[in-house]
Amino acid sequence: MPSSALQGKVVLITGGTGSFGTAFIRTVLEEHEPAAIRIYSRDELKQSELSQRFNDSRLRFLIGDVRDAGRLRLATRGVDVIVHAAALKQVPACEYNPFEAVQTNVIGAENVVAAAIENEVPKTLNVSTDKAVNPVNLYGATKLCAEKIVTQGNAYAADSGACFSAVRYGNVVGSRGSVLPLFKRQAADGEVTVTDEVMTRFWITLEQAVQFVIESLERMEGGEIFIPKIPSMRLSDLVDAIAPGIPRRIIGIRPGEKVHEVLITSDESRHARRFDGYFAVYPSFAFWRDEDYSGGEELSPGFRYASDNNDEWLDADQIRALAGGIAVTAPGA
Numbered sequence: 001m002p003s004s005a006l007q008g009k010v011v012l013i014t015g016g017t018g019s020f021g022t023a024f025i026r027t028v029l030e031e032h033e034p035a036a037i038r039i040y041s042r043d044e045l046k047q048s049e050l051s052q053r054f055n056d057s058r059l060r061f062l063i064g065d066v067r068d069a070g071r072l073r074l075a076t077r078g079v080d081v082i083v084h085a086a087a088l089k090q091v092p093a094c095e096y097n098p099f100e101a102v103q104t105n106v107i108g109a110e111n112v113v114a115a116a117i118e119n120e121v122p123k124t125l126n127v128s129t130d131k132a133v134n135p136v137n138l139y140g141a142t143k144l145c146a147e148k149i150v151t152q153g154n155a156y157a158a159d160s161g162a163c164f165s166a167v168r169y170g171n172v173v174g175s176r177g178s179v180l181p182l183f184k185r186q187a188a189d190g191e192v193t194v195t196d197e198v199m200t201r202f203w204i205t206l207e208q209a210v211q212f213v214i215e216s217l218e219r220m221e222g223g224e225i226f227i228p229k230i231p232s233m234r235l236s237d238l239v240d241a242i243a244p245g246i247p248r249r250i251i252g253i254r255p256g257e258k259v260h261e262v263l264i265t266s267d268e269s270r271h272a273r274r275f276d277g278y279f280a281v282y283p284s285f286a287f288w289r290d291e292d293y294s295g296g297e298e299l300s301p302g303f304r305y306a307s308d309n310n311d312e313w314l315d316a317d318q319i320r321a322l323a324g325g326i327a328v329t330a331p332g333a
Helices: 019-031 044-054 069-075 091-096 098-118 138-151 153-157 179-189 206-219 235-242 316-324
Strands: 010-014 036-041 059-063 081-084 123-129 164-169 192-194 200-204 225-228 232-234 248-250 262-264 272-275 278-281
Touching: 010 019, 019 036, 019 044, 019 206, 036 044, 036 069, 044 059, 069 098, 081 098, 081 206, 091 098, 091 138, 098 123, 098 138, 098 153, 123 138, 123 206, 138 153, 138 164, 153 164, 164 206, 179 192, 179 235, 179 316, 192 235, 200 206, 206 225, 232 235, 235 316, 262 278
Parallel strands: 010 036, 010 081, 036 059, 081 123, 123 164, 164 225, 192 248
Antiparallel strands: 200 232, 225 278, 272 278
């Protein structure tokens, strides 16, 4: 059934040519009857390829960078919904180019908020990551800033009608940079490199991530960070499932990496609630609201939602099912 948040609406997605953006566009076109989707990104080649792939008159391709506030103001005129997915995401690249990471991930988020307020866009949803929680690398730190900038954008919106929230989830199976294609290539070469066998990660499919974003657009009131309940996976189980019997070499945790990922800290849990299938973390300072957020179940004192204390784990069969559809590509392809 079409989403009322998207049906008949003009939707703009930043970073629309990435893995998430492509899946989001496909789902919205097929299931939610938008008036138009504006794809805002820097890569003209990928935009051309998307145009040929979908061949849909409802698509609008806008060349632009989220660093360019003026271009964003033009791009968001007449828009009903913004999904902000543009970011520099590679941890080593962000560490080596810190000013660039801040310009795109932090200043870019500020520009999206400013454009949405100026053009009174009713709903803006920021796509965040588990790396933003207790960040240990610059990428995570910039995404934490982006979360704060977007959710607190409601304080700047005043009576403009603009509303801002975020989603935060774990590793997306098979997205660009995912470990699955790497492990498959290495298995074919006869050796798999493992950072730490006790490492755990949250896992979500691209389709589940898209669906969660759409559901969050429906339920957002402004200021929330929505977090899906998703399973965890042990790195050692992943290797056992997709490369059984293949020799493995332990190489140690890489710089800027965690052993376990966290989606809700114990401090955040004091102002978070549990719902059916998801959590909502509410802002500590909701300056723009006179009333409290309602609904959901309070979390127990000290609650922490982390990949190592999850109550849902993927078994070998489920891991193999997830890995089965992931293509192996040559490095750099």
